[in-house]
Amino acid sequence: MYAGHFAAGLAIKARVPQAPTAALLVGVTLLDLLFAPFVLLGIERIHETPGQPPGFSLDYIDWSHSLLMSLVWAAVFSAFFLKRGHVVVLTIAFAVFSHFLLDLLMHPGDLALWPGSATHLGFGIWLWQPSGWWWFELGFIALCSAYYLVRARRLQSFGGRGLWVCAVVVALHVVNSPWLSPAD
Numbered sequence: 001m002y003a004g005h006f007a008a009g010l011a012i013k014a015r016v017p018q019a020p021t022a023a024l025l026v027g028v029t030l031l032d033l034l035f036a037p038f039v040l041l042g043i044e045r046i047h048e049t050p051g052q053p054p055g056f057s058l059d060y061i062d063w064s065h066s067l068l069m070s071l072v073w074a075a076v077f078s079a080f081f082l083k084r085g086h087v088v089v090l091t092i093a094f095a096v097f098s099h100f101l102l103d104l105l106m107h108p109g110d111l112a113l114w115p116g117s118a119t120h121l122g123f124g125i126w127l128w129q130p131s132g133w134w135w136f137e138l139g140f141i142a143l144c145s146a147y148y149l150v151r152a153r154r155l156q157s158f159g160g161r162g163l164w165v166c167a168v169v170v171a172l173h174v175v176n177s178p179w180l181s182p183a184d
Ligand SMILES: [Zn+2]
Pocket: 001, 031, 032, 065, 099, 103
């Protein structure tokens, strides 16, 4: 999941408006922000699988994306916000962990329980090719956006440019569609 993570961040913001938006948006994508340098440093491994959906194989992503490390990164990142009180800390920790939960739906069995664990999880919606996964994620984005907009209108304390924000998330998802990136 890609744009869907940001949609989850918006929904979490709508649920707990006092949590800082920037921290939530970094939090929901933190595991991928760690994944990129880990691959470059050789700590994690991927390889391309041309012609075979989804176009790549995540061979070893245990340090950024395993269940245990997701909880560790959630604790580490949320600890930076201790001054803001436990509700904000728990909300930011949940935002980080939401990445694992959403990837669990999408990934084809490449999420380890802990680094080096032989057990791997993933319900594999990414394998609903060529576009089933994309429509599933779009539905998720639509639900999160609707919740964000309804709460923003009701509470009036955030989401001043809510429609634009949701449009950006949808645009990110469109850019990531199978029709625009046929390599996947
Ligand atoms: Zn991820």
